Amino acid sequence: MLRVLAVDDEKPALEELLYLLRSDSRIRSAEGATDATEALRRITRALDAGPDGADAIDVVFLDIHMAGLTGLDVARLLAGFARPPLIVFVTAHEGFAVQAFDLKAVDYVLKPVRRERLAEAVRRVRDLVVTAREARQPEPAGPVPYAAALPVAHQAPPETIGSAEQIPVELGGVTRFVPIDDITYVEAQGDYARLHTDDGSHLVRIPLSTLEERWASRGFVRIHRSHLVALARIDELRLDAGTTTVRVGAAELAVSRRHARQLRELLMFPRNSKGTGGTPTARG
Template sequence: MLRVLAVDDEKPLLEELLYLLRSDPRILSAEGASDATEALRRITRALETGPDGADGIDVVFLDIHMAGLTGLDIARLLAGFARPPLIVFVTAHEGFAVQAFDLKAVDYVLKPVRPERLAEAVRRACAQLGRAGEAPAAATGGAPGGPFAAAAPAAPALPVVPVPRRPAAEVTVADRAPEQIAVELGGVTRFVAIADIAYVEAQGDYARLHTDEGSHLVRIPLSTLEERWAARGFVRIHRRHLVALSRIDELRLDAGTTSVRVGSAELQVSRRHARELRDLLMRQATG
């Protein structure tokens, strides 16, 4: 069983990576760090307490491009310790693979992360640490001989395919079935009815769709959804929020600020959008 630390300064990607890691039965614990400073603090504490200590870390799943120190910088720092944790790089960039393996990385996983590809990285880490619970190579597509051997075309190591995979799939499905949007979680694709979405929250290049049952992350910018769903009654109320007009329960004016209540959520309305929103709600109320 592995104790892992995932490091990524993009919160939606970190949350998704942690979800996938925690779903793997070979993972005992999975914690996250959103920047290099926090990651180094946790790793230093783990090294001080020793591999069997309460704060021990067996494997670090490490993004490369981060503000401040990069993932490669962190790996170089760890290389100076006698018993550092293993490193698995998780990145959107193929060009650092040689440097990564020069730093003795266990694996190099490209984003968007596929569950079966991540499972193979976990298998390699288990094998290198001699831990029980390894998945059979046939089940994960693994191959013996270390990371370079498994990066051959027969294995899903350094792929050509995955870079645009999720956005392309979502656009295609949206074109075929305009009443729904495809969302992916843990390798399972679900179809969410657009009519069930109350509001959308921007998270970088991603958007989080909020329904009555929960939320779903899609790799589509909020500006794209604003343009695509304008005819469906979705309006921009803030640089971070897109709301279904029909799902607004209350409009609140308080000391010059405007907000709306959508179910249990209260969302701020920017001054830029406040007047337009009031006019739209008034027209809706009067038919």
């Protein structure tokens, strides 16, 4: 069973989170802290006592926006410890997900917290802790990405990044299926990718290189190390003083030198493949 510390400087939010955690049968104990300083004090005491001590903490459910040190600051400090507890971020803001997972968070739960979504985060933490114990190894030396700690048979195969026509994206515990034809371009964000559509954007835990390989037949081409673009959605190609850019809706994206020639050829002499539409306007 898990030993939990929840951290949030808004008392009602903290009380609600603790109520939900304590109602989960997989939680042995759940204590709260209302600021980062108090949280760090408790975590330090737990680390000094060791994994079997009375004050041990398996996981910290951590808010991001707090007075003084933020949750991200706390996570960075914990990364300096030899055996820190796992971290699950609980926040009202989607925009910090990339930073959170770069800090090896196990999960990223959006407020308002839904019981079902929190239960999924608890399951992920429990899988990590149980896997480590069954292997007769110490608890992870640092927070480990969820899939990396699961047995191979339980990891999602690469083919499950989406069907031929849609890709699943998760927001606040709700899974939506975004039609690939609605995606105008994709932006790399570390080991993640942000899918841009006319209506907004969605963050998925898939490297840009994987999407490039899978969606080449659908007319997506790499134009830069950070961008993958749907050829049919390019509205304008611009050549200016040796630099190349494309306009995709309201976005203007740089084209790297290594990709510029191939892109111009694809746009000026489109092949008969799915996703390649009419020739965009070229301006110099």
